Amino acid sequence: TARCQAVQAENVTVLEGGTAQISCRLQKYDGSIVVIQNPRRQTLFFNGTRALKDDRFQMMLFSPTMVRITLTNVSVSDEGGYFCQLYTDSTHHQVATLSVSVPPEIPTVEVKQEAVEGGEAELTCVSPRSKPAATLRWMRNGREIPGVVSQQDNGKTFSVSSTIRIPVERKDNGAALNCEALHPSLGGQNRVRRYRLDVYFAPTVRIIPPSGILREGDSLSLTCSITGNPLPRTTQWSKINDTLPERAEISGPTLQIARLSQSHNGTYLCQAQNNYGRAADYYTLLVYDNVSLTTTVPTTQLITSHPTTSVLPSSSIAPEPRDPGAVVETHSAVPYAVIGGVLALLVFTVICVLIVTIWCSVRQKGSYRTREPILTWY
Structure with missing residues (x-):
């Protein structure tokens, strides 16, 4: 019915x-x-x-x-x-x-305050639309960073935000942070926004010097290694108390000088700056000459009863300085070792003559004493 x-x-x-x-x-x-x-x-x-x-x-x-x-x-x-x-x-x-x-979309990250070395970074993670309201959390290296959460009812849906303030240093530049949105409709598959910290800091400058010793005719290449955020766009090369040589060529962070001479000696400066500071490094150039040194070695020849000295040319060898700051002394034409040997020989000869003279004198006196009894007997 x-x-x-x-x-x-x-x-x-x-x-x-x-x-x-x-x-x-x-x-x-x-x-x-x-x-x-x-x-x-x-x-x-x-x-x-x-x-x-x-x-x-x-x-x-x-x-x-x-x-x-x-x-x-x-x-x-x-x-x-x-x-x-x-x-x-x-x-x-x-x-x-x-x-x-309504599941949340991947949240967005808003930078409320730019991160400067020694200051704080203020970041806000936003999930603009979800139903029911999503749960937001900040994670760094597997650890949750507590944030200040706010929620707004848009009628049928909700918008949620979470704001954190963290101290930052230069080493934090590029550090990874995750903002995760949790929601019952996602079945444990959280929506994640990955963010890397952008920390601004003043530049650092380091000149990479050449290896070895530079001599006249060599080429010099100095590279200015620069870090900073933002990275300085230009590199400034200069020479302290002087102008750069005419042969100096600058290509980006590299300074090159061909066919070095001692007139290029001096201190070269590399400078860089950005909106957060400036830095500089210097390199002192010391160019050694290529003049060969000739060493004379004395030898003795008996031509008559008078000794004479003949000069024999030796191979020209330029001494290698131990370091760029070393002072190279000019060697004497007569080696001290040879002079010492000659003096030792003379001393030895004099001693031998004295010994022989004394021995002969003693021998002669003994001979007179032996003859005196014989003369008396006669």
């Missing part, structure tokens, strides 16, 4: 943009009129016939036990109660509540 007829509705939850199935179960249906209405009480279907021109709604099933419709591309505006009405002698209706969940 009509009095025994009934209708039951099933609630449904769907993600925004998904497809919702709205079902009405019928009990002891006898062909009475079944009407389905949206939350605004607009009739969608009348006994299986479309009544509202909205192609997103489709009648999927109309049977004595079940009426089922689908709604595609669901939005939060579709949320609410859908009425399943059965018209008999008395009207029976049930409401199927459609709930729409």
Whole structure:
């Protein structure tokens, strides 16, 4: 009988943009009129016939036990109660509540205060739209950074932000931070925004010197290694108390001088600056000459009874200084070792002559004493 007829509705939850199935179960249906209405009480279907021109709604099933419709591309505006009405002698209706969940997008990071060495960085992570409200957290090296959270109700959805303030140094430049958005609709798959700290600091300058000793005719190449954020766009080379040589060529951070001479000696300065400071480094150039030194070695030849000295040319060897700051002394034409040897030989000869003289003198006196008795006997 009509009095025994009934209708039951099933609630449904769907993600925004998904497809919702709205079902009405019928009990002891006898062909009475079944009407389905949206939350605004607009009739969608009348006994299986479309009544509202909205192609997103489709009648999927109309049977004595079940009426089922689908709604595609669901939005939060579709949320609410859908009425399943059965018209008999008395009207029976049930409401199927459609709930729409809005997962957060990947959050954005806003820089509220630029990070300068020795100061603080103020960063805000923003999730502009979610339902229910997303949970935001900042992470660094696996550790959570507490932030100040604010939430705004936009009617159907919520916007959430989390702000942190952290001290920064030069070493923090490029450090990785993560802002994570957690939401029940994501099933544990958090939406993550990766951000790298951009810390501004004054430049540092270091001149990379050449290896070895520089002599006249060599080429000089000095490279100025610069760090800084932002990186200085230009590098300034100069010579202290003088102008750069005419042969000096500057290519970016590199200074080159071909065919060095001692006139190039001096202190060269590399400078760089950005909006947060300036720095400099210097290099002192010392160029050695290539003049060969000739060493004379004395030798003795007995031509007559008078000794003479002949000069033999020796190979020209320029002494290598131990370091650029060393003072190179000019060697004497007569080596001290040879002079010492000659003096030692003379001393030895004199000693030998003295010994022989003393020995002969003693021997002669002994000879006189032996002859005296013989003369007396005669």
